[in-house]
Every structure is written in C-alpha cells, then in structure tokens.
Amino acid sequence: MVKEKKLQPNLPLGFTDRSGKELAIKDKLIGVIKQNFERFGFSQLETPSFEILENIGKFLPDEGRPMSGVFGFQEENNNWMSLRYDLTAPLARYVSKNSNEISNPFKRYQVGTVWRNEKPGPGRFREFTQIDADIVGSKNNLADAEMCSLISDTLIKCGLEKKDFVINLSNRKLIQGLVNQLKINSAKQKLTVIRAIDKLDRIGMSGVEQLLKKGRKDQSGDFTSGADLSDAQASEVINFLKLKDISDIKNILTDKLAIEGINEIQKILEGIKYSGYESQINFNPTVVRGLEYYTGAIFEANLTFKVKNLKGKEVEFGSIGGGGRYDNLVSRFNKIDLPATGISIGLDRLIFALTQLEKINYSNKEPVIICILDEKYLPKYYEILKELRDTDINSEIYLGDSSLKSQLKYADKRNSPAVILCGDNEFKENKITIKNLKKGKIESEKLQSREDWKQSENIQATFPKENLINEIKKLI
Numbered sequence: 001m002v003k004e005k006k007l008q009p010n011l012p013l014g015f016t017d018r019s020g021k022e023l024a025i026k027d028k029l030i031g032v033i034k035q036n037f038e039r040f041g042f043s044q045l046e047t048p049s050f051e052i053l054e055n056i057g058k059f060l061p062d063e064g065r066p067m068s069g070v071f072g073f074q075e076e077n078n079n080w081m082s083l084r085y086d087l088t089a090p091l092a093r094y095v096s097k098n099s100n101e102i103s104n105p106f107k108r109y110q111v112g113t114v115w116r117n118e119k120p121g122p123g124r125f126r127e128f129t130q131i132d133a134d135i136v137g138s139k140n141n142l143a144d145a146e147m148c149s150l151i152s153d154t155l156i157k158c159g160l161e162k163k164d165f166v167i168n169l170s171n172r173k174l175i176q177g178l179v180n181q182l183k184i185n186s187a188k189q190k191l192t193v194i195r196a197i198d199k200l201d202r203i204g205m206s207g208v209e210q211l212l213k214k215g216r217k218d219q220s221g222d223f224t225s226g227a228d229l230s231d232a233q234a235s236e237v238i239n240f241l242k243l244k245d246i247s248d249i250k251n252i253l254t255d256k257l258a259i260e261g262i263n264e265i266q267k268i269l270e271g272i273k274y275s276g277y278e279s280q281i282n283f284n285p286t287v288v289r290g291l292e293y294y295t296g297a298i299f300e301a302n303l304t305f306k307v308k309n310l311k312g313k314e315v316e317f318g319s320i321g322g323g324g325r326y327d328n329l330v331s332r333f334n335k336i337d338l339p340a341t342g343i344s345i346g347l348d349r350l351i352f353a354l355t356q357l358e359k360i361n362y363s364n365k366e367p368v369i370i371c372i373l374d375e376k377y378l379p380k381y382y383e384i385l386k387e388l389r390d391t392d393i394n395s396e397i398y399l400g401d402s403s404l405k406s407q408l409k410y411a412d413k414r415n416s417p418a419v420i421l422c423g424d425n426e427f428k429e430n431k432i433t434i435k436n437l438k439k440g441k442i443e444s445e446k447l448q449s450r451e452d453w454k455q456s457e458n459i460q461a462t463f464p465k466e467n468l469i470n471e472i473k474k475l476i
Helices: 020-039 088-097 141-157 172-181 187-198 200-212 231-241 246-252 256-273 347-356 375-390 404-413 424-429 437-446 450-455 465-475
Strands: 050-052 072-074 080-083 106-115 127-136 165-171 215-217 223-225 281-283 297-303 319-325 340-346 368-370 395-397 418-421 431-436 460-464
Touching (some): 020 106, 020 127, 020 141, 020 347, 050 088, 088 340, 127 141, 127 347, 141 319, 141 340, 165 172, 172 187, 172 231, 187 200, 187 231, 200 215, 200 231, 246 256, 256 281, 319 347, 340 347, 368 375, 368 404, 375 395, 375 465, 404 418, 418 437, 431 465, 460 465
Parallel strands (some): 165 281, 368 418
Antiparallel strands (some): 050 080, 106 127, 165 297, 297 319
C-alpha cells in the first residue's frame, strides 16, 4: 500500500511570512514615511497589483530569468498579465490615462507590494514592499534635488542618523557618453554594460570586468553572458568606475551626452544646498541603477555601516532605496512629453537595517488577557472585557479549554502586559486582581527561588473594581 505523502508547509524561495512585532514595526514606519511624504506636498495613489504586461514594459535588469523577471500569465484572449515589478511603470500608465485631470507637475506617493521573478538571496526577496514618491511633468533639476532631500529627510525621520547613510549621485548620461566614446554601438552591448556596473556592490570590480567581457559564472555555477567588449574597452570602463571626483570625469569624457549629464549633476548639487542635505550627497559614477527606463540623474541611498547576515558574518548591505529620472516612460503611451523623477524606499530592507542598529522603538500593544477561573462568571468576565475595549485597551478573554497555568502560559507567549484574575473572592468584594506580566518577566530573571518570588512585591495586586482602567493603563 502506497503511503500517502503529507504536504510540507514550505514557502517558495524568495518569499516569507511576517507577523506580530515585525508587522507592527512595518505599519509604524509606513505611517512615518507617508506623513513625511505628505509634508513635502505629495498625494497618495493606488494602482492594481496586476497590469497588462505590454503596458508596464520589460525594463528589469535580470534577463536570465523567465518572463524577463516578472510573474505573469496569459489570459484566454491571449493578452499577457503581470504582477507589477515596481510602482513606477504603473504610475506612467496612470498619468498617461489621466493626463487631463491631474495637476502638472504631478506629485504622488504610493505604498505597495511588488514582485520580481529574480534569483533570491540574503535580504533580497521576490515579493517586497516599496514606498515611492515621484514628480511627473518637470524637467527642472530642482525636482531631482527635491528627491535627494526627501529620501534623506525620510530616512532620518525613520530613525537613521546622518552618519548612517549616504546618497550616491550620478547620471545615466555619463556611462552612455562613455560607451559612445568607446564606439560601442550595439544597443544590447550598451544595456549589458549598464547591468554589469549595477552589480558592482554584489560581485566586485573583478566580477564587473568579467561581465564586460565574455561573461561570469557565479558560485552556483550559473553563467551570465557578458557584453563582449575588447580588453581595451573594458579597461576604459573599469578606469572610469574608479574615478571619485567630478572634475576627473570632465577630463576624460568629451561626448556631448556625457557633458550634459555632468551639467545636470552640478545643478542638482547646487539645488540640494538649499535644503541643507548637501553633506549626505556623494558623487559616485558607479551608480547606474539596473532598470532600463532611467534617462538622467540617478540616486541611491546606501548604508555606511556593515550588517550581520543570518550566519552572523558582517557584510555590505547595499542600497535601501534610490531612484532617478525617467523622461521617456510616460511618452510610450501617447507621445505626451512628461519628464519625471522619483525615489523608491525598500521598506523591508530599511526595517532590517534599523533592527541591526537597534533603532526601532516598538511599543507592545498585545492584549490584556482575562483568565477564566470559573465559567459561571462568564457574564462578568465579558462585562470587564467591554469596559476595557470601550476605553480602547486591547484585550481578550481566553477562549481555550485549559487550566490557569496554561492560560498564563498563553498570555506569556502573547507578550501580554497583564492578565486579569477574578474568582469568588474578587466578585464577592467587587474587586479585581491584576498580574503584571511585564514586571513578572523582569523579576523572574532576578529571583533565585520560589520563596523569593512569593516575597517579591507589585507583581500581582488586588484593587477596587472601579480602579480597573487606571491600573491597567499604568501597565500598557
């Protein structure tokens, strides 16, 4: 007889469950970020999770994955649908559809889940939350400066200090000008060069050099084809990436497009001075961003400290957000000239960084638990519950069928601040007994014996019933 195979409760690679404290932290940060974006004059937008694949385009950097990095399916009418891989391409579709109704410039922010069919890795998920802010309809480089100021201000509001991060600034036109000078004419080669540079923080300069030439095999054995540049061309690109000063860039780039990019960077740097965040900005020609739709300024928020991976090893974390200018994305639909610039914050990566720094203040909002000492008092327990909830105190009655010991264990697992214990004596005297679980947990770490525990004060106390709300509020 064939033994029935049991289902395994496993997740697909690159996906994760989230609950409890993690979600509370996430909700708190979303609130902080939304409030700050609105303070800068941005209004909220929501778009569907699914888009017509043709509308959002194929701009992802990972060509080696199925469907060019997206999760999609074909409908009965043969149209391809796709889960959105970012929030920018749907914005372009929305702006084009509603160009006569919205303001110009249009300042919007959006919070949403995105999906990428890419190779997962440490801190890199295939489903994650992004928070974007964009200005559509302005060519002014002050809009790019505003993006740099906004992401700096927002990261500080979330708990980072200025010393914890830097905004690396560059311009896609620099590398495009360089490949023009090197007589690299193939569109595919140009794109492969950009995508190789975008992987610098993950594979190092030698890895980039391999991708500029024939290609690179990673640790898993997967081979990624390169740009097939000559040794001389690859060497020129590598030397360019090592430059740190914009004046050095001026000396080697003569292409018209590159000079245009240099001028735009200088205007952005001037504009950032007005906001007081110029100390956060670092010119870095290695920043190119892998998405194909960027046309000009590029900005990327990087941590200045290392983080520990799951094995406890200190590693470079990479970016927690970034963005840039994409002047041609909206015009794909109706040829309307609507240049745009924007930023995106990777919320899950930001939470990880803040957790490493222990800079997330998490307030425990788990419920007060009303224990069932005798079911004949259920009506009275529910009276207590109603009083707590009417005062906006998170609370619940224990709904299991266990002993008092199990009920207290349940409350402890829930990280409840307190439990309410009422039996014959309490109801007879119109009193209420409250056990302070937070203090009990602290005391239990100090006390050596059961006698010490019995003699310790203020862990459990009985009060007149009318003092219920005031006493509970002291504990939560």
